[in-house]
Amino acid sequence: MKKGSCMNPGKGFQKVLQCLFVLIILSGGMTSALLAIEPKEILTRSLEAQFGLDFEGIKKTEFRLPGRSYTTTTRIIRQEPDFTYTTTLAPARLKRLVILDDGKFRIKHIRGSNKFGFFPSLNSPEAKEIKRKSLNLIFINYKISKLLDGYILARPVYVISLIPKHSGNPRRKVWIDKKMYLPLKEEDYNWRGELISSSFYTEIHFDKRFSKEKFYRDFPQRPRKKVFSQERFLSLKDLRRKIRFPVSSAHYLPPSYEFQEAVLFSKERAVKLTYTNGLGVICLFQMPSNIKLRGHLEGAHPLVWEKGGRTFLLMADISRKELIKIKQSVK
Known part of the structure; x- marks a missing residue:
């Protein structure tokens, strides 16, 4: 039988198999690259997710100011499309602070008192438009990089870095939930590159619904009069x-x-x-x-x-x- 026949494959046939194997690996890598989500798309989905999710979470924020630092802990309840209820759990001096935002206006209230203030909603169509415009400016003015994936609260996350194209500006690093696209952690750095704040969820529960009326009970009837502070x-x-x-x-x-x-x-x-x-x-x-x-x-x-x-x-x-x-x- 001749060397290299079907019954006795030679070196030529083995080289063909090797080439096919390499092509399969390369095509698999190309498919993975095509399926990968670009950082800009991740940020876009993350912005829209913040308007369209139902969740309850505990969020801790650490601030680093010149000469001192402090931490706040808040309970956040969000219901799409435009309702947010926030209570402060720590520090003790802020524990009675409650903020309710229904997309029309935002009320800050000190429980047990008649102290309250009306402010522009952070969930209104105007506020959403501002956030979308800001994101478009980020796309123009920042270098956006996808870092190695990680985990927050045992949930897989994308890790995105925002570095300014023009020096002397702040930067940010954000951890975004891969399934729900909610930012679970953020770090902000000043124009010198120093960490100035870090916020992260210590608990998160998605798809939770509440009766909104129960949250209004924390407020006196007087705030129903819409006298805006801003x-x-x-x-x-x-x-x-x-x-x-x-x-x-x-x-x-x-x-x-x-x-x-x-x-x-x-x-x-x-x-x-x-x-x-x-x-x-x-x-x-x-x-x-x-x-x-x-x-x-x-x-x-x-x-x-x-x-x-x-x-x-x-x-x-x-x-x-x-x-x-x-x-x-x-x-």
Whole structure:
């Protein structure tokens, strides 16, 4: 019988088998690559999942401020499409704080008191549009990388890194549930690359439904009167139609930043303008000089100045040099 025949395969036939084996491995790798989800798609699904999930969880957030750190623990109940109920479990000084958001407005209330405040909803169509625009800016201004997969609470997660294309901006690392696409952990770093906050779920339960009426019982009847502490505007033109005083804006912004929204507060006498690159935020406050701004300055090193009987306050997680350039452009 001849060498290399069907009954006695030779080296030529063995080489063919080896080639076929290599092709099978390569085709399998190509199929896996085609089936892999791109990081941008993971982030897009994650954003939409935050509007369309029913879940209950315990979330811990650690803040690292210059000279000190502190941790908060909250219970979060979310029901699609636009309902969120949050109670603070720790620290003790905040344990009576309750926040209810039904997509129309957000109420902050101290249980056992008549203290409450109305704020723009974080679940409203306008808020969702802001979040989608911010995500699009992240796609433009950040290098998005998928790191090695991991586990949070024994659930498999994607690990995504967001590194700014322009130096001197904050960055983020996020762990996203592979099945539900909810972020289970996030780490935020300042423009110097230092960790400033970390939030993560210590418990999570999906597909849980509750009667919303039971949550309203935590609130006195008075909050049903919708007197807003703040009002949101998505353009300066709309803001100027509402107010009777001039508003100054920044005419210089660092590369990649653009206007996001304006918020009117303090009985329609103060304004906050927000600019963003998708992740980083620049806030410009302006108000009559007799108003004291509280609750916004912890851990920040803002620029403050007065002009024409009004006080201006500028803060952002960027270099002092860039802050000064923005201040000089405000008019």
